[in-house]
Amino acid sequence: MSTSSDAPVSDREQRILDIIEKTRARRPKFKSPNVTMAHGAGGKATQTLIEGLLVPAFDPDEAGLAVLADSGGVKIDETGIAMTTDSFVVKPIRFPGGSIGELAVNGTVNDLAVAGAKPVAITIALILEEGLPTEVLRAEVDAIASAAVAAGVEIVAGDTKVVERGHADQMYITTTGIGAIDPRASLSPRALRPGDQVIVSGSIGEHGTAIMLAREEFELDAEIESDTQPLWEAADALLGAAGPDLRCVRDATRGGVATVLNELARASGVAIIAREGDVPVRADVRGAAEILGIDPMYVANEGRLVAFVAPESAGAALEALRSVPGSEGAAAIGEVKTEPIGMVLVETAFGGKRVMDLLAGDPLPRIC
């Protein structure tokens, strides 16, 4: 079945398109009387907060924020600039494979990369807790500086605030980045078409699992390292290999791959099938996740992207991705389908299918 725009639209297709439009128009209401931890966990509650409260105020025309991208575009003197911001409140601030400072750089440059923009410059705003040992601060400042060099971005401005003891868990970091929109990029969360292939850039679930194990509440002794790394090189390779056939790219942070698939299925008015057996998950991550009672598909990554590519370019895209250091483990894990609209299904190893919805609750707060 084709949905290309030059073909005549059948009654059935028109009906589907109507449903898509209706779904898009239906904006969730933010009814909670208070903010809860779930509103920061990246799942359904976060989406309700963004769509029900923030977008109506900040972007009443739904020009930018409504499509739920992590970055926005702006023009200065006809130059296309992508801009993104993220606060990092991860606890603990140091964990196997990284720390809040490194994360704060990679998280932000990756939001630019998956928007098809080459990261150029970042700003760093520090909120420090009174009493923070200087050596802890110095280590994070050095981590920020090294990560910026590794990601090829300049730190152009900064700010420092101090709050009283007990108010900031050592430190919070907000990083904002700007990038130059790549002329090869024509990405949109609404661009997915049935038949598109879903590709992840490597094994999933490592960052979130590393954080959970680093928290003292869990007594598991596996040494799993965060996957935190910059992703522009991977995005660049995808743009080179697939060009306009690259529909959309997302980094799979809070809420994991499952949340990315759900958001895009909804934004594009399509279904997505993920083949569970094809999703790369390291054995130790799978084991830890099982013990912790969570599905790796919902676990945050900080160095993995999900790409949606037209079928004719999917092979080239996968090959290009695998040639990028850090993304050698890339794999095709699923396909975009026509129905059920807005839903994500998982095909299990045994051939069964189940719905993989947005998380409603809050299993993993403060992961980034």
Next chain:
Amino acid sequence: MSTSSDAPVSDREQRILDIIEKTRARRPKFKSPNVTMAHGAGGKATQTLIEGLLVPAFDPDEAGLAVLADSGGVKIDETGIAMTTDSFVVKPIRFPGGSIGELAVNGTVNDLAVAGAKPVAITIALILEEGLPTEVLRAEVDAIASAAVAAGVEIVAGDTKVVERGHADQMYITTTGIGAIDPRASLSPRALRPGDQVIVSGSIGEHGTAIMLAREEFELDAEIESDTQPLWEAADALLGAAGPDLRCVRDATRGGVATVLNELARASGVAIIAREGDVPVRADVRGAAEILGIDPMYVANEGRLVAFVAPESAGAALEALRSVPGSEGAAAIGEVKTEPIGMVLVETAFGGKRVMDLLAGDPLPRIC
């Protein structure tokens, strides 16, 4: 006395220039074993943190941050872009004349304005405290949206994190802005020359006093409103009236006018004399400050700038500024002198002189 570069340099001038270079090269060491509230108050301790710890890591060549400007410049495809970031942790979040949301927009667009850049777009990163009443959040989101409209900037991206109850004092907001560098602007903190006039755009000390009175610890009943407002129109007027004669502009936030004068005296290797009797301070602010035991010159403003203008254009600059709504109370308050290098002196109403140094301690934390 002239310091223009085509005149021959006398022995005495050379000696002064040597001292300036030496002063610039001498970087303070950050020796404190812990972060204290003073490091966030905008005075001497903040400067030591920035120059002794952040600049060496983030900007080892001292290309940008070392001049202590609140914003940095970056080029994308030859387009000059100014970028700035600020976290807002003001307590309480609502105060007479404004709130954290409005402040978060104005503080950031003003950093761009005083860098000679027309504000174009901002991002908003929210760190929310678990349990925050939705109506409180909604009020700040609306305040952000209104302030953005008033300042003429688009909100292009956002982020939301939630931290556990007891952290984050309801909310922290980090706003980052980008602006288009105005071709008329040739501003630098190192550009001050003896004879330059010092102009403030209105009466000072209102924001900080309003915050202090809004805290329950002070039992003073004066209703003083924050001066929070966007300043691009004022900066635009100055650029139009003085052009290249406009040496430098700063918004006098944390640390107040006194801190701006000290930072620039040091950066330019000049002295600055402020005439106490010419500084506009409202009677109620002066009274409250006296009771609180603080000098209004050190109190934060959020809608006031300090401009340094060559003498031949100072009159035109002052007139232009007074024609801008919100800056009608602009006044010339002082002059740049040759010596003592790096110091700020106050000429009292009685004709005496005293040194007005950077604040060492921490009288006013969490003011923005």
